[in-house]
Amino acid sequence: MAEHLKELIRYVCRNMKKIVKVWMLAVLLGGTAADLCAQTVWHDPAAERPQSAQRMQAATDGSQTATERYIRFITNAPSVEIRYQMAGAGGVRPCRAAAGAGGMDLYTTDCNGQQQRCEGVCQSGDTLRWISRELTYHNTHQEGNEFTLFLPPGNNVRWMQIGVPEGSRFSFLRPSAERPVVICSPSATLGACASRPGMAWTNILQRRLDMPVICMDDSGNGQAGEKCFAQMAETDAAVFVIDCKPGRNGKETEEFRKWLEKGIRTIRTRSKAPILLVTHDCMGCRNSRTGAKDLRQAGREVQAVCEAMRKETENLLCLTVRKPEASTNRISATDRSMEQCADICYQKIAELLFPELGSLSFTPCRQHRDSYTYRWTDRHEEILEYNAKVKPEIVMLGNSITHFWGGLPFEKRRVADDIWQELFKGRRTVNLGYGWDRIENIQWRILHGELDGYHAQKIFMMLGTNNLNINTDEEIVRGIRETVSLIAGKQPQAQLYVVRILPRRDREDRLRSLNDRLERALADLPRVQVIDLSEALTGKDGKIREELFSDGLHPNHEGYRIIAGHLKPFLE
Numbered sequence: 001m002a003e004h005l006k007e008l009i010r011y012v013c014r015n016m017k018k019i020v021k022v023w024m025l026a027v028l029l030g031g032t033a034a035d036l037c038a039q040t041v042w043h044d045p046a047a048e049r050p051q052s053a054q055r056m057q058a059a060t061d062g063s064q065t066a067t068e069r070y071i072r073f074i075t076n077a078p079s080v081e082i083r084y085q086m087a088g089a090g091g092v093r094p095c096r097a098a099a100g101a102g103g104m105d106l107y108t109t110d111c112n113g114q115q116q117r118c119e120g121v122c123q124s125g126d127t128l129r130w131i132s133r134e135l136t137y138h139n140t141h142q143e144g145n146e147f148t149l150f151l152p153p154g155n156n157v158r159w160m161q162i163g164v165p166e167g168s169r170f171s172f173l174r175p176s177a178e179r180p181v182v183i184c185s186p187s188a189t190l191g192a193c194a195s196r197p198g199m200a201w202t203n204i205l206q207r208r209l210d211m212p213v214i215c216m217d218d219s220g221n222g223q224a225g226e227k228c229f230a231q232m233a234e235t236d237a238a239v240f241v242i243d244c245k246p247g248r249n250g251k252e253t254e255e256f257r258k259w260l261e262k263g264i265r266t267i268r269t270r271s272k273a274p275i276l277l278v279t280h281d282c283m284g285c286r287n288s289r290t291g292a293k294d295l296r297q298a299g300r301e302v303q304a305v306c307e308a309m310r311k312e313t314e315n316l317l318c319l320t321v322r323k324p325e326a327s328t329n330r331i332s333a334t335d336r337s338m339e340q341c342a343d344i345c346y347q348k349i350a351e352l353l354f355p356e357l358g359s360l361s362f363t364p365c366r367q368h369r370d371s372y373t374y375r376w377t378d379r380h381e382e383i384l385e386y387n388a389k390v391k392p393e394i395v396m397l398g399n400s401i402t403h404f405w406g407g408l409p410f411e412k413r414r415v416a417d418d419i420w421q422e423l424f425k426g427r428r429t430v431n432l433g434y435g436w437d438r439i440e441n442i443q444w445r446i447l448h449g450e451l452d453g454y455h456a457q458k459i460f461m462m463l464g465t466n467n468l469n470i471n472t473d474e475e476i477v478r479g480i481r482e483t484v485s486l487i488a489g490k491q492p493q494a495q496l497y498v499v500r501i502l503p504r505r506d507r508e509d510r511l512r513s514l515n516d517r518l519e520r521a522l523a524d525l526p527r528v529q530v531i532d533l534s535e536a537l538t539g540k541d542g543k544i545r546e547e548l549f550s551d552g553l554h555p556n557h558e559g560y561r562i563i564a565g566h567l568k569p570f571l572e
Contacts, residue, residue: 072173081162085160103152106148153200173377179212205345244260277316390408397460398462446490
């Protein structure tokens, strides 16, 4: 035994340096011995997600392709590691923070749509590494969270891989089919000097809008060159944002105006989307009279262009970001300045795209509470693509009661697809039902394009049952009425049928009272009719007919047959 102990001591002494290195690495990364020994599975976005491959190619060849500066995926891994290499020496700039110039930034979205930043550490070297450990998931399931990985602003990534421990779920989210916000901005104001990528104002804007934002770095000149404008025009955007650089880079006023006017006309040849011209007032120029003067002069020139072209160009607006708190070098904004810029731009863009948002009592958001059955985000993208192709005339809008009935887009779980097909035979119909959707989730979907681009004849809506555990009757009634107004704004020509919340086990009495209040609240609205299916689904005692339900909430095959029979007259 003594000899074995001596041998062990000699081994430790010989390998002390190696042992200390491993121990220090574990401490630095916040990991355990098990973590260090775990096998990492690497995922290549360029290979598994074609859109990312385009981004990587644009990074290496220096092109100005308009792309997202983030990658989205879903995983239940306890840790995420990124390994990557930068293209070129874009980080050599006095104003740049190391984490902003070459780091990554990871945000997660839980099952209820709440966002949170994930802490991480960076490791330098020929191959850079970014590791986030001790990820937690406050979900109703074990499928994990959605994640958004923000890439370094103003720098290009040559290649990258995302690693998770073996046995973890991982998949990239499909690219969004929603029309994006397209931003053309010089790197200085795009976020080149942000403390980390998530603090670039365009990335802050993306999180607040919760919609695609793609950026074009205008090579530092900030005056939207011909190539930049041409590529913007090729994008089917919801809004174009041109972030005009302070100063003219030596260009005379008249030359600058012609430059900008030509660019705006180039965009208008392909798109009627709003164009927002952004100028900056006194950004970082508190101690520079010359800088402040240049900023104000640039703003006046942009405003002059805007006023002159409004006669020939609709939806052309000018927005001034006034007195951001600080900057690094008269031009390059700090985090606080970027937050201010994002705030101001968000208010204007939300006003343009979501004018109803301020009147809603709920906060529209996504969810993925039913990830065992389907992926909410993927379904949204599939529906946008389906609607653009099919142009539905009948819309069925709701939660899981609608979702798992049948129809297109198909899901694996279809309780009564034969009844659906018989009811809607010969009609272009879309199933806009999502399992576990609440009022706020349906409102998000309406605001984000699911009722855009076509003219429906009839819309049937069933919602509210998933809000019973978290909202009062008053809140539910108000939320449904607000949702009806959203639908009317998107589809004013459609006849809307609001189905009273279906009876469910042990909630029959409350639902009768709630539904009566709902019907009174909708009585004065045009082109809205309330449908009551309660009598067909309950017995003489007022309780649900158990033989028509699978679990006291969801109808079974026979239950859907009863529902279809009562809806059929409204389709004629």
